[in-house]
Amino acid sequence: MQHQVKLELMDTHAGGDVSRIVTGGIMRLPGTSVRQQMEFLRDQADGLRRLLLEEPYGIPEMSVDLIVPASHPDADWGYIIMEVMGYPIYSGSNTICTATALLESGLIKKQEGVQTFTLEAPAGLVQIEARIQDGVVEAITCEGLPSYIHTYKASIEVPGIGPVTYSIAYSGGFYALVEAAELGFVLEASEERALADTAHAIVEAITAETEFEHYALGNVGPLPFLHFMGPVLQLSDTTYRSRSATYVHPGVICRSTTGTGTSARLALMQYEGLIEPGDSLETVSLRDTRFVGTYTGLANKQGQDVVENRITGRSFVLNRAEVIANEDDAMLSPEVVQSLRVLSTQRT
Incomplete structure (x- = not known):
């Protein structure tokens, strides 16, 4: 029997840098903060990052952002940033892309005009200001560290x-x-x-x-x-x-x-x-x-x-996709397969 892992993605870009936003298919991670959840991924399940940034699914020039429930009561959502160099605790372009994906996916409901909300990065709380006109996210302003x-x-x-x-x-x-x-x-x-x-x-x-x-x-x-x-x-x-x-x-x-x-x-x-x-x-x-x-x-x-x-910048949605990773695919290393088995909520 073939075992597959399915991940829900929204690919976005800000200024040309592609951020792959993982919106579904991953279990709730252990940890009492987004920072601790990031450390779990880094130390125990780095295969998710490698899967989406390496052949045949991606390239190192991309980034990956995993949307997770916020742990802080003042935050609407959390997100974990993954890049070729590892797990930065903050990124402006990734924050702009993640905020746009949350609005475009409906995880945060759009409001016309200037809309504010709070995200939790591994670095801490980030205030977001979105400018929306006729349902279009025209700009995102986020706090820099x-x-x-x-x-x-x-x-x-x-x-x-x-x-x-x-x-x-x-x-x-x-x-x-x-x-x-x-x-x-x-x-x-x-x-x-x-x-x-x-x-x-x-x-x-x-x-x-x-x-x-x-x-x-x-x-x-x-x-x-x-x-x-x-x-x-x-x-x-x-x-x-x-x-x-x-x-x-x-x-x-x-x-x-x-x-x-x-x-x-x-x-x-x-x-x-x-x-x-x-x-x-x-x-x-x-x-x-x-x-x-x-x-x-x-x-x-x-x-x-x-x-x-x-x-301040702008992000555009490139596509919405379901990525299917076959565990018996020779292109996937044993470490990647093991990480996916640990993390996935959608296996067939």
């Missing part, structure tokens, strides 16, 4: 490249921030492969020399992100624009500029005294898709000055 500069203008010798100047920001994950022009890039789509190769070498070099600790979370793992920064253009007294590209280790250049990448840029601009509360930065990707980050204020958390911010 409090962001800050950990290291400013350090230098490292990178094999095959030479000396590289970088800063380190935290915005939901640690980011190396580098000036694209100093490395010979203008941030066009034709440079994507070279950007990925360059970023890989820089991240490997930094990781070999340095570990980074968050002021509250401690060691959150090796450096996962690098953000290439284009020149900043001032459009008005309060608005700026910059071409940008975000790299996820290992090997992926995001289609969008990413929400956390945009938050990291805001942290650097604030650190350098270039923006004031209320100012916004529009980041523009290799594919000319855009997110807008707004600097809302400076706070002090446990002795660390942090930049509070919001990210």
Whole structure:
């Protein structure tokens, strides 16, 4: 008898980055918080992430978001983010996609005009503002995590490249921030492969020399992100624009500029005294898709000055699907099959 696992998905994208939203077929996970549920997936059932991001079902450039019941009484739903690098505790583009999927699936009922609700990420509660016109989700604004500069203008010798100047920001994950022009890039789509190769070498070099600790979370793992920064253009007294590209280790250049990448840029601009509360930065990707980050204020958390911010973008639904995984498919590793047996509520 053939044993199958069925998962209900809604594929979405924000700025070109595809997020596969798992809306059904997975059991309720153990844990008293979304963070604990994420840790269970990471440590006990990583096969779900691998199934949907690896051949033949997906590619590493995608992300996966599992919708789960919220554990916090103030949250409407929870969600767990899965990417090629593992399990980030927060992501702006994934949050925009998940919020859109919840509205489009009816799990959160749409309301015309500006609608607000709360989600629970592994990082904690996230306030969402959705702009809806004629039943269409036209924009999602979500809170970025409090962001800050950990290291400013350090230098490292990178094999095959030479000396590289970088800063380190935290915005939901640690980011190396580098000036694209100093490395010979203008941030066009034709440079994507070279950007990925360059970023890989820089991240490997930094990781070999340095570990980074968050002021509250401690060691959150090796450096996962690098953000290439284009020149900043001032459009008005309060608005700026910059071409940008975000790299996820290992090997992926995001289609969008990413929400956390945009938050990291805001942290650097604030650190350098270039923006004031209320100012916004529009980041523009290799594919000319855009997110807008707004600097809302400076706070002090446990002795660390942090930049509070919001990210605005738009997500589109690509398809609704039922994924069927056959347990005797040779393309599925034993680890993936075991994870699916543990997690699935729909097996035949």
